[in-house]
């Protein structure tokens with residue numbers, strides 16, 4: 617049975633789950649989740665506290681068994697018994713609130729995990745140096761862990777997670793509580809790991825923590841994976857652009873001129889400004905033509921700017937659209 621399922625599953629997906637469900641007594645923490653993570657991407661799992669992210673990550677890391685459903689890594693099914701030891705070797709899992717040992721130095725801590733992963737003595741020293749260099753903690757190798765800053769501790773946690781050279785990383789809230797410099801440092805390390813070919817899943821309740829680094833964002837609500845969106849989706853979405861147009865003349869004259877352009881879908885007046893926010897269906901050259909025609913009609917245009925929509929606005933719009941239409945989203 618497993619063989620047949622494996623054969624039909626898409627092995628270009630680094631991670632795929634089918635009907636993945638976790639129930640604690642009568643509470644369903646993860647509900648029939650169909651996660652798809654492509655090889656080499658950084659996938660952000662976003663959801664408010666209690667949405668089910670940690671339960672999801674624990675199942676992906678084989679730290680907890682699903683109540684129902686299946687997990688596949690590169691087309692191979694993950695099972696909790698010893699039959700999946702080959703898959704587990706390639707997973708690095710950084711749990712939320714993982715323990716750091718206060719009486720160890722940075723070096724001893726990493727050396728301890730290298731031994732746990734049975735990295736041979738001849739390779740261990742080199743590997744500890746490699747990860748220390750990657751997370752930029754070489755200078756701290758002889759420091760006791762309690763003397764590290766929060767950002768350094770998070771980077772040490774990441775170093776521990778990659779010590780055995782996994783190809784899939786599961787990071788549960790790795791940058792929560794870090795200041796912007798520490799977040800930037802952490803993010804640039806993740807980008808290096810992605811460039812090295814790793815597939816990374818990051819869980820966080822804070823969308824901005826994810827949008828700064830992820831290539832796809834999945835949204836969890838009440839245990840369901842309710843949406844996911846890729847950078848490509850966003851580009852498609854942007855085929856309808858928003859343009860801010862400000863006139864030094866009458867707004868009604870601008871509205872009359874806009875109504876003659878078939879690519880102008882609708883507009884909104886901006887309160888206390890002589891401006892309109894215009895939803896425009898054309899591409900960039902069409903918007904140049906629109907500006908030219910407004911000027912040729914004698915309108916005193918003071919401002920004509922594309923408004924960049926951020927991920928938060930787009931995701932919110934998609935959520936509202938799903939809720940109102942109970943249907944698939946189309947930009």
Ligand SMILES: Nc1ncnc2c1ncn2[C@@H]1O[C@H](COP(=O)(O)OP(=O)(O)OP(=O)(O)O)[C@@H](O)[C@H]1O
Pocket residue numbers: 640641643644645663664665666667668669670671672712821
């Ligand atoms: N071991 C457990 N026993 C019973 N209920 C649990 C257990 N672990 C989690 N839950 C419940 O499952 C739901 C999802 O919890 P989970 O920790 O997966 O969410 P989360 O999105 O990671 O939240 P947070 O951001 O706060 O970590 C919550 O209602 C939680 O109370």
